[in-house]
Structures are given as structure tokens and as C-alpha cells.
């Protein structure tokens with residue numbers, strides 16, 4: 001990329017260290033190639049050292065005698081021209097030899113004010129105590145959009161710029177090595193980069209992100225029209241979508257931060273979260289609270305915080321916390337979540353503007369009041385059992401999705417057999433009726449739907465008391481996701 005190209009976050013961080021005049025730095029990262037690229041942009045010759053290759057300039061044989069760490073440092077100290085010395089995995093000789101540690105401190109004064117810089121890179125932070133003060137420690141964050149675009153441009157100079165930028169956005173959150181895998185997968189599917197390469201790119205990203213075990217990438221686009229009812233929520237979302245797009249131009253106060261959906265199981269909370277991501281045109285990630293609490297990945301509160309921070313690298317994106325009550329309620333998980341809750345509240349206030357949080361909850365009675373207070377989420381919606389009109393719409397959506405012609409079906413009639421049903425139960429009824437008809441080798445009839453409907457015992461009937469309780473609780477604390485007009489036809493049980 002040319003010099004007029006924008007500077008990436010990582011390149012800026014390195015440049016600033018050098019400008020500050022500190023001769024020794026230690027970068028923790030496993031991305032050696034990437035660091036090589038970044039250093040090459042700094043307009044100084046770059047020498048590279050590794051235990052197997054000695055010290056050499058790009059493309060040239062190693063300087064004799066520099067295979068040993070000590071030899072390399074001697075060369076650096078004696079060198080009389082400005083240069084960068086990139087020492088890979090140098091933490092090992094540093095750990096093993098007091099002589100090398102001593103010599104590195106000599107190098108500090110020999111490089112000072114002479115435009116000579118020593119950059120140690122290692123995937124682990126292992127700095128001997130006596131060197132703590134001499135080394136600037138840097139943790140390389142994942143590449144930003146600028147760096148990813150530069151990488152893609154280098155790899156595929158022929159790709160049009162808008163495409164490169166779109167791909168760079170899609171790859172955000174991956175390391176450069178991972179981005180390379182993703183690109184390779186996309187090119188394997190289609191040797192010429194085009195808009196059709198995006199799914200392959202995203203698939204690789206899904207695999208890589210899911211490997212963390214805690215954050216999951218959900219590539220399932222869901223149109224907002226696939227939600228039956230919930231018109232209040234839908235309208236709110238389309239309004240917010242506009243504001244979210246303007247997030248860098250408008251005041252932070254009105255940038256949409258997130259939404260909390262709570263309510264009765266099977267009424268479309270998860271479905272709505274997927275639709276939010278599609279409506280906003282953003283990738284959707286889910287943090288799996290069960291995995292966090294499993295202890296498999298480390299201390300839950302640490303992993304939780306790390307995952308939230310990692311997600312900021314992925315922005316713009318929608319981040320879904322399913323069953324948020326697990327993270328924030330001490331009643332569910334004991335003391336641990338108290339600290340997590342504190343972190344979460346602060347994080348919600350401070351997180352980057354490009355991240356929209358969608359949280360869902362079932363056990364709403366255990367949600368702490370602070371979580372619901374205005375300012376944390378932009379809105380708290382209560383997703384109730386669908387009213388008559390909404391159920392009709394849900395029937396229509398699920399029949400149409402399965403290619404059943406609606407002519408001859410009297411969906412309005414079905415509402416009287418399905419009072420108090422959830423959306424999931426409506427779907428189940430459609431699936432059972434279709435199965436029945438297919439087994440009998442005929443088209444689905446109204447009668448199939450009705451006879452299936454009367455045989456289903458809805459959750460609302462078996463859990464009548466809990467549902468009344470949930471509603472009473474939500475009435476005071478949340479906005480109904482269905483528009484107020486439909487309150488008149490409140491579903492009875």
C-alpha cells in the first residue's frame with residue numbers, strides 16, 4: 001500500500017514506540033509474519049533473527065557468528081547504521097542465559113539515540129525481572145479494518161477496492177494468519193474474488209471463532225418478516241437501525257447500545273435476535289454462558305471479561321447473551337456472577353459504539369433491578385404469548401416457509417383452537433399436520449391443522465400460574481413487544 005493509505009492501529013502503535021525513542025520492545029503475539037509486515041512499513045532496514053536462521057536482512061544469508069543469541073547481540077551493538085532488529089522467540093535465550101540478559105542491557109545503551117531498535121516477539125510474555133524496566137511491552141491486538149484491507153490488497157491486488165473493504169470488515173476479529181486461511185478457503189471455492197466469495201470467507205471465520213469455545217458465530221440470516229407479530233419490537237428495530245448506521249456522526253447518548261428481550265419460552269426471542277442482526281446488516285455472535293461457567297476455559301469472570309473485550313474487536317456486530325440471568329444473577333450461580341455483573345454494567349456503558357448487545361432472558365424474576373434501569377439497555381421488551389392476529393400470522397409464515405399453498409386454509413378459524421399457544425407450538429402444529437398429510441400422501445387440509453391443534457396441550461395451560469406471574473412482573477418493568485393495540489385481545493388461558 002502507498003504512503004497515502006491510512007495507517008493501521010498496529011502500525012501506529014509501533015511507530016509511536018519508536019518515536020518515543022525506547023530502543024527495546026517486546027511484542028507478545030504469535031503473528032510473526034504480521035509483525036514482519038508492520039516493521040517493514042517503518043522505512044528502516046529490518047534485520048531478522050531466529051535460533052535456526054541467525055541474523056539476516058530479507059533475502060540474504062545470515063551474518064556468520066550470529067546464530068547464537070549472544071553473537072546476534074554483539075552484532076547489533078557494533079552495527080553503526082539505523083536499523084530494526086526483529087528477534088523471534090528471543091524469550092528462550094533470555095530465560096536461559098544471564099550473559100544474554102546482560103548483553104541485551106548493553107544493547108539498550110548502544111542503540112539509544114542511534115535509530116537502532118530491537119524488537120523481541122514471542123507468543124508468551126516471559127520477561128526476566130532485571131529487564132522489566134528496559135523493555136516496552138506491547139500486546140498486539142487483532143488487525144483493524146485498515147490492516148486487513150492492506151493485507152487483502154497485497155494478496156489480491158486485482159480485487160476491486162469496495163470488495164476489499166467489504167471483506168476486510170467481514171474478517172474483523174481474526175488474526176492475520178486466520179484471515180489468510182479464510183482467504184484461502186474462499187479462493188478454493190472460487191479462484192476469482194467476488195461477492196459470492198463472502199459465504200466461504202464467513203464459514204472459515206465461523207469455524208475459527210467457534211474454536212474459542214465461548215463465542216459462537218451464527219451465520220443464519222433471518223428476515224424480520226419471518227417473525228409473526230411483535231410489531232412494536234419490529235418498528236423499534238427499524239428506527240434504531242437508522243440511528244445505528246449514523247453511530248459515528250451522532251452523539252454517543254443516542255447511539256443504540258442494546259436491547260433486552262424477556263418473556264415466555266418459545267415466543268420468538270431468539271428468532272428476534274437473529275432478525276436484529278440481519279436488519280442491522282451485521283454479523284451475529286453469541287456468548288455461551290454455560291461454556292463460561294463450565295470452567296473449561298478458565299475462571300468464569302476472567303473469560304467473560306475477555307470475551308466481551310474480544311467482541312469489541314469484531315465490531316460492528318450484534319452480540320447476543322442468551323439466558324443473561326446466568327451472568328448477572330447471584331440467585332442462579334452464586335457469588336461469581338456478582339463480580340461479572342459489576343463488570344457487565346460498566347462494560348455496557350463503555351463498550352465501542354459499533355457493538356449492539358441483544359440479551360435474552362427467561363427467568364426474569366431473578367434479574368437485578370439495576371440491569372433493567374434505563375441507560376443500560378435502550379429498551380426492555382416483554383415478549384408475551386401471541387394474540388389471535390399474531391398467531392394467524394405465525395401460521396401463515398410457517399406454512400409458507402414449507403411451501404404449503406394457503407388457498408383453501410382458513411387460518412382465522414384456527415385461532416379459536418390455539419388460544420394461549422406460543423409461536424413454537426404453532427410451528428409444531430404446522431409440522432405435525434404436514435407430516436400427517438404426507439404420510440397419507442395428500443395435501444395438508446384445514447382439517448389436518450384443526451385435528452392436530454386440538455390434540456396439543458400448550459405450555460400455557462400446563463404452566464398457567466408461572467405465566468400469570470411472569471406477566472405481572474413484566475407489566476411494570478418492560479414494554480410489550482406486541483403493539484399496545486393488541487392488548488385488547490390479550491390471549492386468555
Ligand SMILES: Nc1ncnc2c1ncn2[C@@H]1O[C@H](COP(=O)(O)OP(=O)(O)OP(=O)(O)O)[C@@H](O)[C@H]1O
Pocket residue numbers: 226227228229230264265266267268269270271272362386394397422423424425427
Ligand atoms: N413470533 C414468531 N413468529 C414466527 N415463528 C415463531 C415465533 N415465535 C416462535 N416461533 C417459532 O418457534 C421457534 C422457537 O422460538 P424462539 O427460539 O425464538 O423462542 P424463544 O422465545 O427464544 O424461546 P426460549 O425461551 O425457549 O429460548 C422459532 O424458531 C420459530 O420457528
Ligand SMILES: [Mg+2]
Pocket residue numbers: 269270271360
Ligand atoms: Mg431462545
